[in-house]
Amino acid sequence: MVRGFPGSKYNRNKIIIILIFIALMSFLIFLYFYLDETQNVEYGQFPQITSSDRILIVSPHPDDESLANSGLIRAALRANATVLVIMMTNGDATPINVTDYVQKTNRTDFNGSIGDLRHLETIEAMSQLGLNQSRIIFLGYPDGALSYLFGSNWDYNNLYKGSNSANEYDHSPYNFSYESNAPYCGANVDKNLEQIIRSYKPTMILYPDDGDEHPDHWATSAFIRYAAIKTGYSGPTYCYLVHKGSWPSPLQFQPQSTLEAPDDLLQLDANWLMLNITQDDENKKEKAINSHATQISLMKNYLLSFVRTDEIFANYPVILIQQVTNNPDFSDGMPLSSFNDLKYDSKTSLLLPSTDLAGAGFVYDDNNAYLLLKTSGNINPNLVYDLHLRVYNGTDFKRIDLKVKDGNAQYELKANNSIQSTEKIDFQIQNNILIVKIPLKLFKGANILLMSADIKDDQKNKLDDMSWRIFKFPPEFIVNSMLL
Known part of the structure; x- marks a missing residue:
């Protein structure tokens, strides 16, 4: 039996009401400041892409490149610019039983892991946009662990070991990886990125927004800034967003709507840019996203909510x-x-x-x-x-x-x-x-x-x-x- 003072039930109810009131007032104050600070935001236009541009898009997982950059890739190819996509991981932490999925989708010709399957989906997605397989580099690092590689598992004598059933290695198991048997540590990620940047000589780099809630996106942002500094890259960089609460709003297919940044990100010091995309490019973007069939089977409405009349990018000052x-x-x-x-x-x-x-x-x-x-x-x-x-x-x-x-x-x-x-x-x-x-x-x-x-x-x-x-x-x- 729980003992208490007389009237303790009344006191508890009173305390609960007070706490609810405080939480509600905090939320209203929070909302007021958001609305006050974001109501007059203006987007600049994304710079015109020319044939001399060499565009580098860095994607943490297969599908991020399609969700945030399909329109940009189409605009670049139309301008005869060069495009290269780097895939940091193969998305091998996807919660799908490959055997069951293959049987259910009649992919009887497939024999491999979820990372192998998502590799093929990426190639198909990029072909929908007109980008050849040779313009995609797969690094093969562990899905869900990039933040560890940038932090505690930086050195070669302290490798990260994969923790999901599709990848339990301390090195890349994929035969299509940029570096065969690439060791799972931050120093090697940086080495690969530096090699690619020095060789490719990009004029523009796109990578995840550091306000993205996914730790792999947060870490990819850090890795790119680190490698860009070491290689002396001085060209423009633009960030794209994928994971942020219930964004894009609404989480459903609305191809006639515009894509706008979340209010809280607009409070930061970034310069936000908008790239308007054509109806034809929008249709191709939808096909590219649908090519990531494993992900469509898990979160179709969310993925297709990125099919809008524009794409948005942020530039953060030094x-x-x-x-x-x-x-x-x-x-x-x-x-x-x-x-x-x-x-x-x-x-x-x-x-x-x-x-x-x-x-x-x-x-x-x-x-x-x-x-x-x-x-x-x-x-x-x-x-x-x-x-x-x-x-x-x-x-x-x-x-x-x-x-x-x-x-x-x-x-x-x-x-x-x-x-x-x-x-x-x-x-x-x-x-x-x-x-x-x-x-x-x-x-x-x-x-x-x-x-x-x-x-x-x-x-x-x-x-x-x-x-x-x-x-x-x-x-x-x-x-x-x-x-x-």
Whole structure:
């Protein structure tokens, strides 16, 4: 028997009503700010494609290239431009029993895995758009694991082993992979991407939006930015979106409707562009998407909701790092060299705003670098705040991973290229901003860095993370830092 004070049932009901009221008001405030910030958004026109363009499209899985880029591929081929598609994975985590599927669809001529089947579907999809099989590169990395390869499984001595029945290997098992037996680690992914970029010499690269909710898309975005920096690529890059809640809206086949970005993404600093596509190209896009028959069998309405009168792309600016006065004060908020994260995108953000990342920034003074992390609520000492940097000196990347937990901050050695330092890390908390100070000499000779962050609970469950954004040091820093 549950015991309680007299009237406890009434008190519980009253508390429940109050909590519901608070949640409703939070949602209405959240909705108000979304509507206020997105009601006047204007899309620019996607640049005209010419015969001199060499377009590189990087797709995490078979079907992403069709969903987000079919119209662009058609426009490029019509302009006699060159197109190359890179498939990061073969989608081998698809929850389909291949034997049952083959029997059900009368594919009696097929003998292989789900990864083999999706490979064939991609070739068929691209043929519907007029793109030859020779213009598709399959890297063969594990579906659902690209974020591990960019993070914890970077080195060759720490390979990732596939965890689904179709791929339980630590290397690519596919005979059509770009690199035979490609080892499953981030360093090898980067090697492959660098080789392709240097050889192909693209004039335009398209890859997933870093606001995409699928971890493979998030990681592909990071890999491309990393490889583009190392190869010295200086051309335009455009991001496309596939996974974002119940987007596209509505989730059904509406070929006469326009495709528009989700409201929360429009709050960020991207420049959004629209590519109008012809009726004929729209029809071909529908055929290309339907060619991914395994996926159509699982989520037809969702896939066909991408057949619209346009395709949209985002261009994110490089952030110029700001120099500040010594011992800076951040009581007025984040510095200019910072970027915002999607609002209330963590699973617990409405009830626990401290679990929602709102922004990150990087500045420096004469002696130190300052890494800033902003949350929607006050910083919670019971959570784990991770800050990640990839620092480029013109030749190689070095890695800095910092963890703030239980009132302590420490360096983490996650890869062979991790920077080791014995110096104590200083940090302070100003309401909802965490400020971590580390020696500026760690950035000697650096000209560019990638920055990201995440929040975990005490069980190491990730609650929220941020995209990898590119920061650039000013020219005077690059010269002066050599004296550090």
